Amino acid sequence: MPSNPQSDLYYAACCQVDQPNPTRRDEMPANTTRMLAMLERAVVGYQPFHDVRLVVFPEFAHAAPVYFTPRELLDHLAVEIPNEHTGRIAEKAKELGVYVQTGSFLEVDPRWPDTVFNTTCLIGPNGEILSKYRKANPWIPWEVHASPHDIEDYPDDPFPVVDTEIGKLGVATCYDWLFPEVTRELALKGCEVLIRISAYMDPWGATSPMDWWTIVNRCRALENTAYVVACNQGAEASNYPPFSWPGGSMVVDYDGRILAEASPGPGEKIVVAPIALSTLRAERERRIGHDMRAHHRAELYPRQRETVYPGTPDPARRLVGEQTELIRKVKRRLKGE
Numbered sequence: 001m002p003s004n005p006q007s008d009l010y011y012a013a014c015c016q017v018d019q020p021n022p023t024r025r026d027e028m029p030a031n032t033t034r035m036l037a038m039l040e041r042a043v044v045g046y047q048p049f050h051d052v053r054l055v056v057f058p059e060f061a062h063a064a065p066v067y068f069t070p071r072e073l074l075d076h077l078a079v080e081i082p083n084e085h086t087g088r089i090a091e092k093a094k095e096l097g098v099y100v101q102t103g104s105f106l107e108v109d110p111r112w113p114d115t116v117f118n119t120t121c122l123i124g125p126n127g128e129i130l131s132k133y134r135k136a137n138p139w140i141p142w143e144v145h146a147s148p149h150d151i152e153d154y155p156d157d158p159f160p161v162v163d164t165e166i167g168k169l170g171v172a173t174c175y176d177w178l179f180p181e182v183t184r185e186l187a188l189k190g191c192e193v194l195i196r197i198s199a200y201m202d203p204w205g206a207t208s209p210m211d212w213w214t215i216v217n218r219c220r221a222l223e224n225t226a227y228v229v230a231c232n233q234g235a236e237a238s239n240y241p242p243f244s245w246p247g248g249s250m251v252v253d254y255d256g257r258i259l260a261e262a263s264p265g266p267g268e269k270i271v272v273a274p275i276a277l278s279t280l281r282a283e284r285e286r287r288i289g290h291d292m293r294a295h296h297r298a299e300l301y302p303r304q305r306e307t308v309y310p311g312t313p314d315p316a317r318r319l320v321g322e323q324t325e326l327i328r329k330v331k332r333r334l335k336g337e
Helices: 025-045 070-076 084-096 174-178 180-188 212-224 277-286 320-334
Strands: 009-016 052-056 099-101 105-109 112-123 129-134 161-164 167-173 193-198 227-232 250-252 258-261 269-276
Touching (some): 009 025, 009 227, 025 052, 025 084, 025 269, 052 193, 070 112, 084 099, 129 161, 129 167, 167 174, 167 180, 174 193, 180 193, 180 212, 193 212, 212 227, 212 250, 227 269, 250 269, 258 269, 269 277
Parallel strands (some): 009 052, 052 099, 167 193, 193 227
Antiparallel strands (some): 009 269, 099 112, 112 129, 161 167, 227 250, 250 258
16 A cells, blocks of 8 residues: 655654564574564554554564574575565565565675675665665674674675655664764765664663663764664563563654653564654754754864774684674773783
């Protein structure tokens, strides 16, 4: 049921999942089937009330890095993109006339056959894959998949922004959002709707006293004068050990106001909230004060352009122990040792 492509006001939906993590590729289709049902519920179920044009799923919705080595991930879970799952989502997106930010895949690319990426796709209402984003900052030392930063002369845009009829859309994944440089890069490229797919666990989740999830989502929205659509894992601890997952998916406006929010705690939930493009664009145009994008003094920060964490170009060294030692080495250097 395609919507009016000229409508300025539309709604975004976060589809928070709670499902078992696959350990083999042949277990992945069942999760995709469940997500397709949620996608239809988000669009068709809310149709009498809201014009849902953007639907977002969380990190690891298709597969999580449940093994300790890249080799095991490649053997059991990694897939190329496009694949059967993106094909099924593309068919449903075309049927419903919506944009879908997929949950992440563990991706293998024939250009780097020994490397695993954590990858999400933006699929448009015509069924095409409009962008592919690979997590820039894996949650080291535990996550052993690669960053584009690990690939010498990486040829693709690491931070794509797509100009669509529902605004300029960009995405970053979970831990990426603890690096303000990531969303600032997207905003400086014109991004209007910052999408966050996450598997954010307790105790850094959606409740006091930490509440990193909410704090970071609101800060990134206001410091970039952009909407934030943030979809988090809602998996029970038994589905995704050893952690518990706080959910709390939310949509935040460009001043950091929470427009809609799932209650904290695990469980499958759908959160729907409005995106008003003309209002955002008018505010960006009108504001002289508190437009941090326009006030950014890049030349003041030369240390931020120097190498700190050098990455791991050798796939054989993307292991928990190797990454732990590299982090310790960087920390000693930062202390001047």
